[in-house]
Amino acid sequence: MKHILSIVVILLLAQACDAQKIRFTDTSNVWYYTFTRAHSNGQFLGEYQGDSLFNGVTYLVMRTPPFALGIRLVREDSINKKIYVIDDTSEKLLYDFTLEVGDTFSYISPTGVINYHIVNKVDSVQIDSIWYKVRHFKNISGGFPYTVIDNIGCTGGITFPFWTYTTTVYFQRLNCFFNNRSKPIMSNAISTPYGLPFTNTDSCYVSVGDVVGEKDDKVSISPHPVTSVSTMSLPYLMKEATYTLYNAMGQKVEQRTIRNLDKLQLQQHNTGVYYYIVSDEVKGKAYRGKIIFE
Structure with a gap:
């Protein structure tokens, strides 16, 4: 009987640990x-x-x-x-x-x-x-x-x-x-594909969506929803960057290179919700957001 109870306790503990896992x-x-x-x-x-x-x-x-x-x-x-x-x-x-x-x-x-x-x-x-x-x-x-x-x-x-x-x-x-706005603590380092260990102790990049910053540190679209005359204003003059647009299924529908621009004329797409990523390859920054096309 004690043996059966021990097995039950072990199983319950295992289930409890699984429930607590990320x-x-x-x-x-x-x-x-x-x-x-x-x-x-x-x-x-x-x-x-x-x-x-x-x-x-x-x-x-x-x-x-x-x-x-x-x-x-x-x-x-x-x-x-x-x-x-x-x-x-x-x-x-x-x-x-x-x-x-x-x-x-x-x-x-x-x-x-x-x-x-x-x-x-x-x-x-x-x-x-x-x-x-x-x-x-x-x-x-x-x-x-x-x-x-x-x-x-x-x-x-x-x-x-x-x-x-x-x-x-x-x-x-x-x-x-x-996870839940905090870094989980790891007992040891884990290897990565390039020989640099993952320890979860490095400093993290804060995305533009997480920052309450100055107005000039954001991408803006006007008029929005997008029409044939809409433009995207970039946070600063980008020397070399990439503008990528995805539909709601995650399919890439447009990609353009940005060189020495602080504004981008937007092209028309089918009606719906899309997502953009503007990647500054010089400064290593990324700006992302939602676009609605009428």
Whole structure:
């Protein structure tokens, strides 16, 4: 009888720990990245921006750094411990938190390249005194190795498994992670694809959306909703930047290079809600927001 009670207690404790764990789809999560692109450096963040229905299923809308996957729809299968995303019009597996050493699988990147992966090591890390598994992956196709923390994601970026870059021109790494407006404390450092450890102790970039700043530090659109004469006023003269526009499904519908401009004439698009990212590649700043087209 005592033996049965002990088993019951252990199971209850395990369930309690699982209930306290951070979930990948916790809407308070914010991922901060350091990125290098050519000779410029900067930081971007990934965060949830509400939810959306797709084929009758509710997904969270995730906004990730530019040069990655843009806006994506995300859902969690908590029973099978898997994370799915909508890539263009189809659902794909992003993370499987049940994989063990030797398990192999493949990803088809947005560019159509098939990347084959294998789990070559599994260990653990304590985050806020709760244990999480850490899986170390090797890209058999020749890309960078990478690491995934259960319920938090890849240290090379949320969507890194789809974009395992093999050049030195561009890379990104997880700089710090917030849950419920605070940084979870980690017991030890975790490797990233580029040899720089993730400790969750680095300083974090604060996005323009988090800052109550001066008027000239914001992007403004006038008139808005957008008409044929609308312009976007930038916070300052940008020497080299990129303007990217996504529709509500996360599909890129427009991208333009900005050179020595402080205003941008907006092009017309189909009626609806869109999201923009203006990325200053010189100063490493990103400005993002919502645009409504009539």
